Amino acid sequence: MTLVIETRGLVKRYDDEVAVAGIDLEVGPGEIYGLVGPNGAGKTTTMRILATLLAPTAGEARVAGIDVMTDPIEVRRRIGYMPDFYGVYDDLRVWEYLDFFARCYGVPAARRAGMIGELLEIVGLPEKRDAYVEALSRGMRQRLCLAHTLVHDPQLLILDEPTVGVDVEARHQIWAHVRSLRAAGRTFVLTTNYLDEAEALCDRVAILRAGKLIAEDTPAALEARTGRCLELECWQEGAARIYERLQRHSGVLRAEIVDFGLRLYLAVDISPEDIVREARTVCAIEGFRTRSPDLVEVVRALTAASAPS
Numbered sequence: 001m002t003l004v005i006e007t008r009g010l011v012k013r014y015d016d017e018v019a020v021a022g023i024d025l026e027v028g029p030g031e032i033y034g035l036v037g038p039n040g041a042g043k044t045t046t047m048r049i050l051a052t053l054l055a056p057t058a059g060e061a062r063v064a065g066i067d068v069m070t071d072p073i074e075v076r077r078r079i080g081y082m083p084d085f086y087g088v089y090d091d092l093r094v095w096e097y098l099d100f101f102a103r104c105y106g107v108p109a110a111r112r113a114g115m116i117g118e119l120l121e122i123v124g125l126p127e128k129r130d131a132y133v134e135a136l137s138r139g140m141r142q143r144l145c146l147a148h149t150l151v152h153d154p155q156l157l158i159l160d161e162p163t164v165g166v167d168v169e170a171r172h173q174i175w176a177h178v179r180s181l182r183a184a185g186r187t188f189v190l191t192t193n194y195l196d197e198a199e200a201l202c203d204r205v206a207i208l209r210a211g212k213l214i215a216e217d218t219p220a221a222l223e224a225r226t227g228r229c230l231e232l233e234c235w236q237e238g239a240a241r242i243y244e245r246l247q248r249h250s251g252v253l254r255a256e257i258v259d260f261g262l263r264l265y266l267a268v269d270i271s272p273e274d275i276v277r278e279a280r281t282v283c284a285i286e287g288f289r290t291r292s293p294d295l296v297e298v299v300r301a302l303t304a305a306s307a308p309s
Contacts, residue, residue, distance in 0.1 A: 003026050003062070004029055004031070004155065005063060006060075007046075007060065007062075008024055008059055009060065010058075011057045012042075018210075019045040020046055022059065022212070025046075025213070029187055030187055032187075032190070032201050033189045035189065035205075036192060036205055036208070037207055038303060041208035044191060049068065050079070050158055063075045063156060078155045079156045080148075091134070093129075093131065093133070095120075095129045097133055098119060098120075098147060098151060102116070116129075117129070122147065123146050125144060128144075139167060140170075142163065142166055142170065143170075154186075155186070156186070156187045156189070158190075160190070175200060178190075179201070195299055199219045204218055209306050215302050225268065226298045226301050227251075227266035228293075229265055229266075229291050229293045229297060230288060231288060232279055232287075233260050233286040234285050235261075235283075242283065245279075251267045252266060253265045272288075
């Protein structure tokens with residue numbers, strides 16, 4: 001099986017700043033693969049290297065077995081790239097916008113007219129064919145940009161924050177289009193700051209922090225890597241004292257003071273009851289409860305645990 005994406009020791013430096021610090025990735029055909037992490041984690045830089053828009057400082061990156069440095073033109077034939085900020089031409093009609101990019105990719109005239117209709121059906125915009133781009137809502141523009149990435153029938157779609165700034169309904173529409181395109185054989189790599197989006201869409205998720213890959217797995221498996229979320233009910237001064245005592249505990253991945261007291265994310269092998277007993281040596285606990293963390297909390301906990309002490 002030829003991997004659709006493969007990186008080995010991928011590094012990108014800007015003067016003294018390291019944006020990507022030796023990342024190894026493998027993405028197989030038909031996957032939806034997500035890159036998540038805090039701002040500055042290296043997500044967009046990694047995407048731009050895969051899209052041949054940035055040259056890596058060191059390491060290797062291949063798309064469909066093709067080196068992004070030695071044959072970037074061939075890589076571009078295999079990918080559709082949707083950046084986090086994209087330009088649209090307001091004075092064009094929707095069909096003209098897609099026709100323009102199809103011409104750029106050398107799609108023959110005989111194919112373009114039918115293809116444009118097919119793409120508008122795929123992204124749910126057939127009735128907007130003759131509308132001006134400037135008249136579209138933000139969500140519709142996002143879907144039009146998704147259609148634009150498909151004009152040359154790429155193998156891989158690279159989507160950087162594909163639903164940023166759109167409403168809930170538009171987000172779910174874009175999710176549905178991504179799923180249908182994956183079912184038709186496309187491979188996706190996407191970045192998102194919406195972790196519910198990563199949980200809903202992605203087969204596997206890579207968590208980045210400070211340019212490093214700190215965890216990679218299915219959303220369910222990542223959630224299983226973190227133990228219970230322990231919530232302690234106590235007065236605020238007591239919560240601050242427990243926080244001071246436990247925030248550097250080897251079994252506490254993350255601690256945060258909240259309105260009812262303290263919330264702790266525990267390592268898998270740590271007993272919540274042991275933590276409660278230790279907390280009670282600091283101050284009185286009015287009550288406590290445990291639950292499984294969601295992906296949002298897992299990412300926060302794992303990135304906090306990987307931070308330099």
